[in-house]
Amino acid sequence: MNGAGGRPYLAIPGPSIMPDRVLQAMHRPAPDIYSGALVDSIPPLVDDLRAVARTKGQAAIYIGNGHAGWEAAMANTLQPGDKVLFLATGRFAYSWSEMAEGLGIAFDVLDFGRQSPVDPDRVETALREDKSHDIKAVMVCHVDTSTSVRNDIPAIRAAMDAAGHPALLFADCIASLACDRFEMDAWGVDVTMAASQKGLMTPPGLAYVFFNEKAAQARIRIDRVSRYWDWVPRSRPEMFYQYFMGTAPTHHIFGLRAALDMIAEEGLDAVWTRHERLAHAIWAACEIWAQDGPLRLNIANQDHRSRAVTSLSLDGQNGTRLRQWLEAEMGLTLGIGLGMETPDDPGSDRAFRIGHMGHVNGQAVLGVLGAMEAGLKALNIPHGVGGIDAAARVLAKGSKTMPDAKAAE
Numbered sequence: 251m252n253g254a255g256g257r258p259y260l261a262i263p264g265p266s267i268m269p270d271r272v273l274q275a276m277h278r279p280a281p282d283i284y285s286g287a288l289v290d291s292i293p294p295l296v297d298d299l300r301a302v303a304r305t306k307g308q309a310a311i312y313i314g315n316g317h318a319g320w321e322a323a324m325a326n327t328l329q330p331g332d333k334v335l336f337l338a339t340g341r342f343a344y345s346w347s348e349m350a351e352g353l354g355i356a357f358d359v360l361d362f363g364r365q366s367p368v369d370p371d372r373v374e375t376a377l378r379e380d381k382s383h384d385i386k387a388v389m390v391c392h393v394d395t396s397t398s399v400r401n402d403i404p405a406i407r408a409a410m411d412a413a414g415h416p417a418l419l420f421a422d423c424i425a426s427l428a429c430d431r432f433e434m435d436a437w438g439v440d441v442t443m444a445a446s447q448k449g450l451m452t453p454p455g456l457a458y459v460f461f462n463e464k465a466a467q468a469r470i471r472i473d474r475v476s477r478y479w480d481w482v483p484r485s486r487p488e489m490f491y492q493y494f495m496g497t498a499p500t501h502h503i504f505g506l507r508a509a510l511d512m513i514a515e516e517g518l519d520a521v522w523t524r525h526e527r528l529a530h531a532i533w534a535a536c537e538i539w540a541q542d543g544p545l546r547l548n549i550a551n552q553d554h555r556s557r558a559v560t561s562l563s564l565d566g567q568n569g570t571r572l573r574q575w576l577e578a579e580m581g582l583t584l585g586i587g588l589g590m591e592t593p594d595d596p597g598s599d600r601a602f603r604i605g606h607m608g609h610v611n612g613q614a615v616l617g618v619l620g621a622m623e624a625g626l627k628a629l630n631i632p633h634g635v636g637g638i639d640a641a642a643r644v645l646a647k648g649s650k651t652m653p654d655a656k657a658a659e
């Protein structure tokens with residue numbers, strides 16, 4: 251048996267599965283970029299993106315990946331010598347802080363380890379100690395994709411308010427937008443960054459930066475912003491080319507349009523509910539397997555877990571062995587462990603991740619879990635009995651609220 255015969259399945263936390271509808275939307279000749287349908291399609295596209303971020307603020311789109319979103323957001327609000335505070339719950343805050351360093355921005359990191367979310371009390375204390383308000387922004391990943399921690403953004407906002415601190419709140423929603431509930435305006439986020447290739451189901455290559463009036467005011471303070479990163483013309487263009495500061499990313503736009511249509515047809519709340527239910531099914535299986543054997547979920551408390559990615563570990567080399575077996579025998583690719591190295595596991599061969607973001611449904615999740623259970627058996631890795639049954643029971647219970655089930659009734 252091997253995985254080469256059927257359709258391969260990529261269950262890594264980005265890029266995520268591209269729906270056929272997205273792929274088909276992109277399969278067309280190059281359009282005119284000076285007039286016509288493409289030009290007319292951008293204002294509603296931006297409105298629909300803002301709706302997914304739940305903001306009435308402005309949006310700028312960049313041709314770039316998530317790192318471009320980080321750089322764009324900081325380039326418009328901070329300048330060399332400014333100081334920011336990173337709240338680290340895994341690898342991604344550190345990668346982001348390296349981008350800040352490259353821009354000459356000073357920073358402190360509050361590190362909350364790899365297995366727990368940001369503690370708002372520590373944030374409040376740190377901000378109270380900053381009496382002269384040197385800290386211009388607080389940076390946090392809503393979901394850290396390496397550890398699969400999900401942070402409580404409203405609690406962090408409340409801590410900032412309790413400290414009476416004026417810093418901007420930046421939320422990296424690259425792994426969470428259109429997966430985990432996120433309400434930019436209601437939660438008091440000033441700047442949100444996202445990218446095309448995770449919950450938004452489109453190829454990597456577009457970054458989105460959403461910003462409110464307070465962040466727009468911060469932009470005014472900056473003496474010089476590179477023309478390319480400047481969000482003013484991108485969000486309020488006088489000429490069409492300013493949306494993208496050059497040629498529009500034509501086919502990404504077609505793909506994104508289809509993805510946003512799919513999200514709108516399902517309903518954003520239903521999209522969140524679906525991710526919630528599927529995540530619970532995955533956890534149910536993993537928790538049963540963990541009862542007897544080395545498998546561990548990285549995050550113990552369900553409230554602190556992402557609904558889009560799950561970080562797991564095995565013992566010895568078994569994380570890597572399981573991934574390799576699944577790819578070779580099942581045609582299933584799971585994510586590598588990221589930022590989970592330890593002195594006794596420098597190659598991160600224990601850790602691995604399941605991506606369950608975007609275009610995912612019950613049969614896909616059961617396929618992933620079934621393949622994983624086959625892998626545990628094939629490699630003689632001890633595991634509790636009944637994981638798939640537990641997952642099936644979660645999905646059975648939730649069938650009425652699953653959009654596909656509703657459509658079938």
Ligand SMILES: *Cc1c(COP(=O)(O)O)cnc(C)c1O
Binds near residue numbers: 342425445
């Ligand atoms: C994927 C991801 C990034 C990086 O995005 P790239 O497109 O790889 O630059 C940043 N932050 C989070 C939370 C992510 O999940």
